[in-house]
Structure formats: structure tokens, C-alpha cells
Amino acid sequence: MPTTMDLAPLFQDGGKIVLFVWDGVGGIQAGPNDVTELAAARTPNADRLAAAGCCGLLEPVYPGVTPGSGPGHLGLFGYDPVQYQCGRGALAAAGVGFDLRPGDVAARLNFCTLDDAGRVTDRRAGRIPNEECERLVGRLREAITEADGVEVHWTPVKEHRALLVLRGEGLGDGLEDTDPQATGVPPREVTTTDDSPESARTAEVMRHLLAMVRDLLADEPRANMVLVRGFAERPAWPSVAERFGLRAAVVAGTPMYRGVAKLVGMEALEAANDVEQDVRSLADAWDDYDFFFLHYKHTDKAGEDGDFDAKVHYIEEADAALPALEALGPAVLTVTADHSTPSAAKAHSHHPVPVLLSAETARRDGVTEFNEVACAAGGLGLRPSTHLMPLALGHAGRLAKFGA
Amino acid sequence: MPTTMDLAPLFQDGGKIVLFVWDGVGGIQAGPNDVTELAAARTPNADRLAAAGCCGLLEPVYPGVTPGSGPGHLGLFGYDPVQYQCGRGALAAAGVGFDLRPGDVAARLNFCTLDDAGRVTDRRAGRIPNEECERLVGRLREAITEADGVEVHWTPVKEHRALLVLRGEGLGDGLEDTDPQATGVPPREVTTTDDSPESARTAEVMRHLLAMVRDLLADEPRANMVLVRGFAERPAWPSVAERFGLRAAVVAGTPMYRGVAKLVGMEALEAANDVEQDVRSLADAWDDYDFFFLHYKHTDKAGEDGDFDAKVHYIEEADAALPALEALGPAVLTVTADHSTPSAAKAHSHHPVPVLLSAETARRDGVTEFNEVACAAGGLGLRPSTHLMPLALGHAGRLAKFGA
Numbered sequence: 001m002p003t004t005m006d007l008a009p010l011f012q013d014g015g016k017i018v019l020f021v022w023d024g025v026g027g028i029q030a031g032p033n034d035v036t037e038l039a040a041a042r043t044p045n046a047d048r049l050a051a052a053g054c055c056g057l058l059e060p061v062y063p064g065v066t067p068g069s070g071p072g073h074l075g076l077f078g079y080d081p082v083q084y085q086c087g088r089g090a091l092a093a094a095g096v097g098f099d100l101r102p103g104d105v106a107a108r109l110n111f112c113t114l115d116d117a118g119r120v121t122d123r124r125a126g127r128i129p130n131e132e133c134e135r136l137v138g139r140l141r142e143a144i145t146e147a148d149g150v151e152v153h154w155t156p157v158k159e160h161r162a163l164l165v166l167r168g169e170g171l172g173d174g175l176e177d178t179d180p181q182a183t184g185v186p187p188r189e190v191t192t193t194d195d196s197p198e199s200a201r202t203a204e205v206m207r208h209l210l211a212m213v214r215d216l217l218a219d220e221p222r223a224n225m226v227l228v229r230g231f232a233e234r235p236a237w238p239s240v241a242e243r244f245g246l247r248a249a250v251v252a253g254t255p256m257y258r259g260v261a262k263l264v265g266m267e268a269l270e271a272a273n274d275v276e277q278d279v280r281s282l283a284d285a286w287d288d289y290d291f292f293f294l295h296y297k298h299t300d301k302a303g304e305d306g307d308f309d310a311k312v313h314y315i316e317e318a319d320a321a322l323p324a325l326e327a328l329g330p331a332v333l334t335v336t337a338d339h340s341t342p343s344a345a346k347a348h349s350h351h352p353v354p355v356l357l358s359a360e361t362a363r364r365d366g367v368t369e370f371n372e373v374a375c376a377a378g379g380l381g382l383r384p385s386t387h388l389m390p391l392a393l394g395h396a397g398r399l400a401k402f403g404a
Numbered sequence: 405m406p407t408t409m410d411l412a413p414l415f416q417d418g419g420k421i422v423l424f425v426w427d428g429v430g431g432i433q434a435g436p437n438d439v440t441e442l443a444a445a446r447t448p449n450a451d452r453l454a455a456a457g458c459c460g461l462l463e464p465v466y467p468g469v470t471p472g473s474g475p476g477h478l479g480l481f482g483y484d485p486v487q488y489q490c491g492r493g494a495l496a497a498a499g500v501g502f503d504l505r506p507g508d509v510a511a512r513l514n515f516c517t518l519d520d521a522g523r524v525t526d527r528r529a530g531r532i533p534n535e536e537c538e539r540l541v542g543r544l545r546e547a548i549t550e551a552d553g554v555e556v557h558w559t560p561v562k563e564h565r566a567l568l569v570l571r572g573e574g575l576g577d578g579l580e581d582t583d584p585q586a587t588g589v590p591p592r593e594v595t596t597t598d599d600s601p602e603s604a605r606t607a608e609v610m611r612h613l614l615a616m617v618r619d620l621l622a623d624e625p626r627a628n629m630v631l632v633r634g635f636a637e638r639p640a641w642p643s644v645a646e647r648f649g650l651r652a653a654v655v656a657g658t659p660m661y662r663g664v665a666k667l668v669g670m671e672a673l674e675a676a677n678d679v680e681q682d683v684r685s686l687a688d689a690w691d692d693y694d695f696f697f698l699h700y701k702h703t704d705k706a707g708e709d710g711d712f713d714a715k716v717h718y719i720e721e722a723d724a725a726l727p728a729l730e731a732l733g734p735a736v737l738t739v740t741a742d743h744s745t746p747s748a749a750k751a752h753s754h755h756p757v758p759v760l761l762s763a764e765t766a767r768r769d770g771v772t773e774f775n776e777v778a779c780a781a782g783g784l785g786l787r788p789s790t791h792l793m794p795l796a797l798g799h800a801g802r803l804a805k806f807g808a
Contacts, residue, residue, distance in 0.1 A: 001463065001465070001466060001486075001790060002466070002484060002486045002487065005465075005466040005469065005486050007469070010469065056786075361432065361749070361753075363430075363431075363440070364432075364433050365780050366780070366781070377780070378780065379461070379756075379780040380786070381461065381756075381780070381785060381786025382786070383467070387467040387468075390467045391754075392468070393468050394470065395468065399469055399470065400470070401751075402465050402466075402470060402471055402472055402475055402485070403474045403489070404472045404473065404495055404499065
């Protein structure tokens with residue numbers, strides 16, 4: 001079997017698909033009864049769907065590899081996360097929901113501290129709090145809106161981190177980081193990594209821009225300069241419309257997930273990280289799309305916090321939202337995760353994620369409960385998460401027969 | 405793991421292999437007891453072999469993708485059907501069992517209707533019945549046996565469809581279709597898609613040939629011309645002898661399956677779509693081959709007809725043929741399908757197919773019944789159908805150790 005297949009020649013009309021991601025839902029055994037959070041939770045709806053549908057395990061990136069949120073989701077969208085990588089700047093833009101356009105150049109900024117001789121004394125400016133980051137970005141925004149005829153956009157991210165986006169004609173992203181990755185030395189000069197006129201022009205813009213920043217922040221006690229990393233344009237990836245024949249929408253209250261979905265051409269609907277409200281948002285747009293990605297964040301957060309009971313609670317909350325999705329009558333309803341976040345690990349982990357696929361066309365397997373152990377015996381087997389999208393298309397009747 | 409591996413350096417003598425294909429045998433739950441046809445059928449022999457051997461599920465082409473018969477079989481023969489695609493002409497030749505040789509150029513013909521000005525008024529000549537197609541092909545056969553020194557072979561296919569094969573020195577298949585894909589316009593002129601002298605010569609032959617056809621059929625009321633599509637040479641694929649070290653034979657009563665097997669170098673034995681007779685044909689040639697592909701058609705036909713009970717009946721008929729195959733003493737006996745054909749769907753479907761592998765060297769799993777749900781828990785797991793051939797070779801002792 002090839003690792004990927006051009007499905008476009010097979011596209012045909014079919015039913016609607018809902019991908020309901022319970023972020024980080026996979027776990028490992030822990031807690032008072034030594035079971036996973038998903039096994040501990042009461043999930044009558046997911047269990048019912050599992051019993052009538054088919055289940056399995058998905059491996060998001062590569063065996064043993066722990067996925068970040070971006071790669072984890074790309075896999076579920078049918079994009080091999082090892083093949084589809086984008087620069088840190090573009091990911092940071094996706095992460096804060098910045099609407100990066102083709103031709104824009106994005107980069108990550110770290111506020112830093114320089115001494116009087118211009119040498120870096122702290123590459124993170126003492127990990128300033130978010131409010132301080134916002135204040136500093138506010139100053140930059142007010143003072144610097146363009147450089148050499150190029151629009152300049154500033155966005156706070158978290159602590160010492162911010163996002164810079166340049167918007168204008170003829171820009172390129174072939175630039176080295178200015179972060180020297182060491183203290184006691186000055187920031188590196190802006191240099192290019194290729195010979196394109198676009199990168200050369202962007203380097204010139206950056207030199208002027210960084211001079212302005214240094215002048216502006218000279219009076220700051222800690223964060224008196226920025227280091228720039230990961231120059232990147234928006235990746236020119238084929239959309240889910242091109243690859244899977246889908247008009248797709250994302251309902252995700254957290255900018256990061258919305259951003260990744262937008263990179264593959266999904267349109268963003270209103271979302272609030274409130275599952276009832278988010279399901280209503282999805283329902284309101286039901287007629288306009290073929291595919292809906294609904295993101296549920298709280299399970300991952302509880303896992304990261306190491307809070308087994310909270311994760312169980314949030315799994316049950318997500319489960320309670322299933323009947324409202326079923327009521328819309330999707331041809332295919334899948335429930336899975338972008339990665340595991342065992343509360344015992346307090347972090348993402350490499351473990352495969354459980355998946356259930358509910359469809360009238362599904363072949364029932366023997367699985368009657370939606371949890372990691374039960375899914376391991378499911379009819380979908382253990383497979384790369386990039387398989388989920390073509391499986392959903394097939395079950396929704398959206399792919400014609402291949403060959404005579 | 406690579407998607408394919410060169411096994412030739414590992415070839416060694418070993419036992420014989422029988423691949424018994426129950427066409428379309430995979431199903432989904434339906435019928436009075438809401439089970440699959442295979443679960444409903446009494447298959448004491450397959451169940452016994454499953455209990456003593458190992459089982460699994462095979463995915464023929466790609467997750468969610470419904471295989472045609474050609475791709476479905478190529479996968480079972482160890483040929484990735486996405487990689488091994490051939491032109492429509494060559495497939496049509498395989499489909500009618502025409503013995504296409506290297507250097508031949510095949511093309512699909514559609515009988516069509518032209519008006520007095522030479523414009524296409526019906527691209528399918530009113531979908532003439534088979535008998536009419538046979539009569540017209542008879543006229544062509546009698547009148548036109550060669551053009552420009554090239555042998556010309558005509559074969560009826562079905563309704564308005566026929567097969568044309570040119571046989572001679574220095575031919576090529578770089579030709580555009582003459583089908584204009586529209587009515588109200590004349591057929592397209594014969595043009596080439598490459599600059600090779602072979603394609604140019606073939607275009608010249610086709611121009612003369614089509615002029616002869618037009619003169620000959622001028623007195624026909626409906627089918628007074630042909631449109632030509634999908635010029636293709638026999639694909640130059642490596643044979644099962646080269647790829648798997650096997651002298652292989654096919655026993656298939658339906659030309660299509662025999663044709664596909666011949667494209668990978670299997671030799672055709674007598675076959676009648678009567679399983680007892682076909683097993684005897686196989687037994688008669690037992691000493692002459694290492695590998696036998698035995699095709700059983702009726703299960704697929706019953707699935708396509710939506711006839712659950714008939715499919716159950718034919719599964720039981722196929723099962724009853726197993727002891728005669730076992731009596732030959734194959735080292736490996738596998739039973740599987742080229743694709744699923746659930747009677748609930750009345751068509752091929754994308755669902756994985758069950759597989760059982762019986763061999764003295766097999767590691768027994770816990771599976772004791774040959775059906776889709778039981779096989780999902782089998783020791784062979786869920787895997788691409790291209791894995792079956794190397795698994796059979798391994799179990800037959802035909803592959804030496806890899807590396808020290």
C-alpha cells in the first residue's frame with residue numbers, strides 16, 4: 001500500500017462527516033482502579049456508537065513519537081505530519097490565530113535583555129509575565145506599523161514570546177535567526193540563507209526594523225530588545241478541498257487548533273470552548289459544509305495538569321455532547337484524539353489514540369466500549385492517523401470504485 | 405518498514421502455495437440475524453483451518469477505497485494496485501481474456517452513430533445489445549484482418565463496447581482517444597501524445613483502419629462508426645517468477661480474472677466456474693507449478709445481486725471444496741477475497757477482507773471461525789493485501805534468512 005494516494009479521481013457526492021476530537025484523550029492506566037481515564041469515565045454515548053460502529057487505534061506521527069498539537073491534528077486531517085512541516089513563524093501565527101496570507105513572512109520574537117555593550121544577558125528577558133509581553137507589544141504596535149513600505153504586525157504570544165508578521169510585495173523567508181543561542185554575545189546580524197531578491201529585500205527591511213525596535217525599547221529595564229527566530233511564509237499546502245473533495249469547517253475555541261485547520265483550508269466557525277455552544281455553532285452551519293472538525297480542549301488540559309479525575313469529568317462532558325451531533329444525521333461520526341495526554345505523564349505522550357467510527361455503512365466489530373484496551377481489538381486495527389480521513393470518505397460514500 | 409522489498413535474494417526451494425479467492429466474500433452485517441454472510445454461512449472446513457492456522461484482515465488498495473476486480477486481485481498477487489496501473493485498452497484485453505502480447509497495442513472501441521455530415525449523434529449507438537455487437541464485430545473481423553501490414557484483431561465486449569488489438573513490428577501506444585466526449589462534432593482525428601516513430605506509425609495505421617471501418621459500416625443504421633479510447637500496450641510488469649520466485653498457474657472461469665493473472669505471468673489452466681471441476685483442473689497440474697490461484701466467482705455475483713441467502717449458499721459451496729485442496733498437501737493454503745461485496749450494498753465496498761492462512765508452520769492465534777469479526781482479532785492483524793504473498797512465501801519456507 002502506498003503511504004499516500006491521489007483520491008481526486010475518485011471523488012463523488014456523499015454524506016457529511018463529523019470529526020470530534022477529544023484532545024489528548026488517550027491515557028495509560030493510573031488512578032484508584034488502575035485504568036485509563038477513558039475506561040474510568042462513563043461514556044454511554046460513545047460506548048453505544050462503538051458497539052454499532054467500528055473501532056481501532058491511530059498512531060499520529062510515527063511509532064514511539066510524541067506529537068505536538070499541530071502534527072497530531074494534521075494526521076487526523078489526512079496530512080502526514082512528517083511530510084507537512086512548516087516553519088516556526090507560520091506555526092506561531094497559526095497558534096495565535098493570526099490570519100497569515102500567502103506572501104506574508106512570519107517570525108517568532110523573544111524579548112531579551114542586552115547590556116550596555118549590546119550583548120545578550122538574558123535570552124528571555126527574565127521570562128516576563130504575559131501582561132508585560134502585552135504592554136511591550138502595545139508599545140511596538142503603536143510606534144512601528146511599517147518599515148521600508150512593508151506593513152508590520154505585532155502580536156503577543158505568551159511570557160517573553162511574540163509574533164512578527166511582515167506584509168508587502170516581494171518578501172521572502174530565507175533568513176537566519178538573529179538569536180545567538182548564547183549569552184555574552186550580541187544578537188546575530190540579519191543574514192540570508194538563499195540568493196533570492198525577496199530574501200535580500202526582507203533582510204534589509206528587518207535591519208531597519210530591528211534598529212527601530214532597539215531605539216524604541218532602549219528605556220526598558222529588562223526587555224530592551226527582541227531576538228528573531230523561524231522566518232517562514234504560510235505553507236502552500238493543498239487544501240482538504242483539493243485532497244479530499246471536502247468543503248470543511250472548523251469549530252475550535254482555541255486559536256492554535258483553528259489555525260492548523262485553516263492551514264489546510266478549513267473555514268472557521270464561531271467557537272467558545274463550550275461544547276454545547278460549539279455544537280450549536282456547528283449545527284447552524286450544517287447545510288454549508290461536507291466536513292466538520294469539532295475540537296474539545298478540556299481533556300488535554302486536565303491531562304497536562306495531571307488531574308485524573310478532571311480528565312474523567314471532561315470526557316463525560318464530551319460524551320454528553322454526542323447525541324446532539326448524532327441528531328444532525330451525519331453519514332460518518334468519528335471520535336478520536338490528536339495524541340494521548342495521560343494524566344500520569346502530565347504531558348503529551350506517544351501512545352496510539354483510540355478511535356471510533358460510527359456510520360450506517362460500518363462493519364461492526366466486537367468492540368462495545370470506547371476505550372484504549374477495547375479499541376485495540378477493533379476492526380479498524382492499529383494504523384497511522386492519516387488513514388482516518390480516507391476511511392471516513394469511504395464510509396460516507398464519497399469515493400468511487402478504483403479500477404475496473 | 406518499506407512498502408515493498410526485493411525478495412529475490414532470499415528465494416529458496418519450498419512448498420506449494422494455494423490462493424483460493426472467494427470473490428467479494430467480505431460483507432457487513434445484514435440479514436435476519438444481523439450478521440455478515442460469512443458469519444451466517446456454515447463453513448466447517450474454513451473454521452477448522454482458521455482454528456489451526458492464523459487469520460487477519462487485508463486492505464486491498466487504500467483505506468476507504470473500493471477496489472475494482474483488477475486492483476483487488478493485483479493486491480493479492482503482491483502487486484500494489486496504485487503502483488501497477490495499466491491503460492484501459494490493456495485492461496479491456498485482460499477483461500475478455502485476449503492474449504495480449506508484448507508489442508501489441510490494444511484499445512477500447514465504442515460503436516457510435518454519425519450523421520450524414522460525419523458528426524457524432526450518439527456516442528454509444530443507442531447502447532446496442534450484445535448480439536448486435538457480436539454481429540458488427542463479425543463483419544469487421546471478416547472484412548479487415550490487416551492494415552498497413554499490421555494484424556488487426558476484433559473482439560466483442562458488451563453492448564456497444566469492443567476491443568481492438570494491433571499486432572505487428574514497431575507499434576506504440578502514444579495516441580489520443582478519437583472519442584470527442586460530445587455529440588454534434590465529428591470524431592477527433594488520430595493524433596499522437598509523444599514523438600516516437602512507433603506512435604507515429606501506429607497513428608498512420610489507425611487512420612487507414614478507421615477509414616476502412618467507416619466505409620464498411622456506412623450501411624449500418626445505428627452503429628456506423630467506432631470511437632477509439634485508451635490505447636495501451638501490455639504493461640511490462642515483472643512476473644511472479646521474478647518477484648516471488650514462483651511458477652504460477654491460474655484457474656479462473658471468468659476471463660477478467662484469468663487476464664489479470666496472466667499480466668503478472670501466471671499460466672492459465674482449464675477452468676469452468678464450477679468449483680469441483682476447477683479443483684480437478686488444479687490437481688491435474690499439481691506437479692507443474694509452485695503457486696495456484698483458484699478463483700471462485702459466485703460469491704461476488706450473489707453480493708452484487710443483493711442476495712444474502714445466495715451468497716451464504718455459495719460460501720458454503722466454496723467451503724465444501726476445501727478438503728479436496730487440502731488433500732493435495734499444499735504447504736500453504738490461503739482463503740481470502742479480492743474485495744468485499746456486501747449484499748446490503750449490492751456492490752463492491754471498501755471494507756477489509758478476511759483472510760485465513762493454513763500452514764503447518766503457522767502460529768495459531770485465538771481465531772476459531774472464519775469471518776470478518778473473528779479475523780479482526782487474528783494474529784495476522786490488519787494489513788495491506790500486498791503482504792499476503794510474502795507471508796505465504798515465508799510460511800511455505802520459500803524465503804531464506806535476511807542478513808546474518
